[in-house]
Amino acid sequence: MKTLSLRILAVVALSLAGLAAFAGSPRRRATASLDVAALAHDVQTEADHVTAVELARWIRDRKPALRVIDIRDSAEFDEYHIPRAERLPIEAVVKTSFQPGETIVLYSGGGAHAAQAWVLLKARGEKDVFFLRGGVAEWLDEVMNARIPANATGEAREEADSVAALSRYFGGVPRQVDSVVPIQSFKAMTARVRGRGC
């Protein structure tokens, strides 16, 4: 009686296992769906990305369940990465199941790859996903070497001071500018930052 049920279960399990070996994969078609209208809307309304300053504030304020994901290769990551970022190549990112409630921010060098990863994660059904539109370059330019207008007043002054404080929090060097903004090379920006140690 009990032995019979056990035998039946065992036979069923072994058969299902054998058939599984033949079936190969439980997925018979692509498992992502693209709601293009919704995605286009997100892009249009700029709900798809965050600015470097916004991200910096999230990191500084320890936004709960925030995951900052760097999709570049390990050499680039080791050379410089945004604080608290974790490195995951794009192929691993699309396989990762994120916890409900996690906020994901993707970034790459310039932002193009991160934007692609954003589309893929949205297609997989992730809700709280953003990317850093300007990538590491934007982080370096807007946070680490933030440009602080010299003659700002009132609200603009407050905002400028807040960004300057944010920059210093991450060990950055805000720079006072008047009106002309010199174009910095990527290398110059990273060199400036690395010079501060850590």
Add this chain to the structure above:
Amino acid sequence: MIAPFFENGVFGETASLGVALAIGIAFGWFLERSGMGSARKLAGQFYLRDLTVFKVMFTAIITAMLGVFWLGWAGALDVDRIFVPETWILPQLAGGVIFGIGFAISGLCPGTSCVAAATGRIDGLAVVAGMFAGVLGTGLLFTRLQAFYFSTPRGVYTLPQLFNASQGAIVFGVVLIAFAGFRIAEMIERRFTRASIE
């Protein structure tokens, strides 16, 4: 593709807590039914007297594993929406070793210690208290462990990827290994025909 129901928005957060309670009750029921709430019985595994732990655990693993595969194949379950724990090779190896030592010392694991405590076992309560202290202590010292904790990440990394085999082939392999294990377990237990102490 209707499942996982929660991931597809069939019900909300509050209802999910009701589900948690129901699933927990069933979980506790089957743990107690199989004797997993008894430290003496669990310890029997490691002295090769009573291999119930192995039988219960691996039967549960292959049941759920086969269920996921075939429900996925049938199109009823979107397997990509299931949260798969990520892999960190070194911390999980070290954590496993440390956990195993703790298991041998206490005779219970976190889930079964709750069952033991619920069924009147004072040693179960002691394990619960110890676990709480251990987790709290480790959390408080987290900054010291942080680097190791986050080392060797692999993201979502599964056996099919590791062995470059299809999921079905791995399912088949795991079931075969489980059944071989069951056979060996029966043989070992027959050598020690001492009856399970209740």
Add this chain to the structure above:
Amino acid sequence: MSAKPYSNPYLAGFGLGLVLLSAFVIMGRGLGASGAFASGAAAVAAAAAPKSAGANDYFARYLSASGSPRIDWLVVELIGVVIGGFVSAVLAGRFRREIEKGPRISDAARLRLAFTGGGVMGVGAVLARGCTSGQALTGGALLSVGSWIFIGAAFAAAYAAAPLLRKTWI
């Protein structure tokens, strides 16, 4: 009522597997236990020192933005485990106030070992991101490499440590 014998391990394991499967199907997640302990620890830390708890990268995960503990799915699940275990034991006449141990060890020593073992498991569970429920059962069924590493390491270590603890049981 005299205690009824335990169920057949394979049948009980099958039942347990169905419970795990239903968690996958209904919730898209598996079972767990040590996560509930982490939630509890985070709550205690937050009550004692809210600012440092929020700043702690391990506890922060279990606290909401304001620093108060979130009602965790695993905590409710573990409450269910307690209820389920209790009901099953009472119905089978297996509820008993006792300290499970062997004949060659004292009650006090056994309780000390139980507490210590629990503490050690707490450390291991934090590093491994789970325990037998979250990693071995759930991760094992989902074929996660890290979970299978955990299973192998935990079993091997337990077998290695067991001879040193014979006096507890035999």
